[in-house]
Amino acid sequence: MARSYPLEAIDLDFFDTAPITYRIDVNLPVSPRRAWAELTRQNTLDWCRAIKSIEFTSPPPYGVGTTRKASLGPGFAGLSEHFFVWDTDETTGNYRNAFHAVTASTPGLRRFGELTEIRPADVGCRLIWLFALELATSAKAVTAFSGPTASTVFKTVETDTVRHFATLAPQT
Incomplete structure (x- = not known):
């Protein structure tokens, strides 16, 4: 079993104040609900x-308090996640959620x-997708989350997401 390192909790302000942030802001050819x-x-x-995988570890329906596990690509990290925001408004088509990582399998992350x-x-x-982090150290193990490696990873996530949604039939 991989070692797990505890991370500090965040709030919504962290997305504006974090030392390292990444933003994906794209239009998708499907309805907000889809x-x-x-x-x-x-x-x-x-x-x-x-x-590699994303698995909800809480049963549906999902909302504030939902937990999830994520395994990031080869050699990166595993995260356990806790959702502290979960807003859905099907009438207006506005949806939002936010989580903070509770633990990471890679040392060097603070938040x-x-x-x-x-x-x-x-x-x-x-789709507006914000990623925010703070490093605990300058350990090489965290290069997957910062610098050129991370920029490439986040760009790949954006490209793959746009490509995926382009293959889905537009729905209302």
Whole structure:
């Protein structure tokens, strides 16, 4: 069993104040509801080369307090995640969730979180995906989360996500 390193919790302000952030901001050719369903299903992000697996460890329906495990691509890290925001408004087509990593299998992270927002767009929807982190040390083990390696990984996630949603039939 891999060693697990505890991380500090975050709040929404961390996405504005974190020392390291990444932002994916794209339009997707599907309805907000369809995008949300894809991003919140069991085994989501299976279309991303940089992600080995995502598994919800809480039963549906998902909401604040939901937990999940993520295994990132070869040699990166495993995370246990706790959702502290989960807002859905099917009437307006606005969806949002955020989690912080409780533990990571890679040492050197102090805090890590993701904020996902989906909004209606003129065509389809807009996905805004924020990643925020703070390193505990300058350990080489955390290069997967910062610097050129991380930029490449996040760009791959963006490219794979846009490609995946382009293959889905537009739905209302």
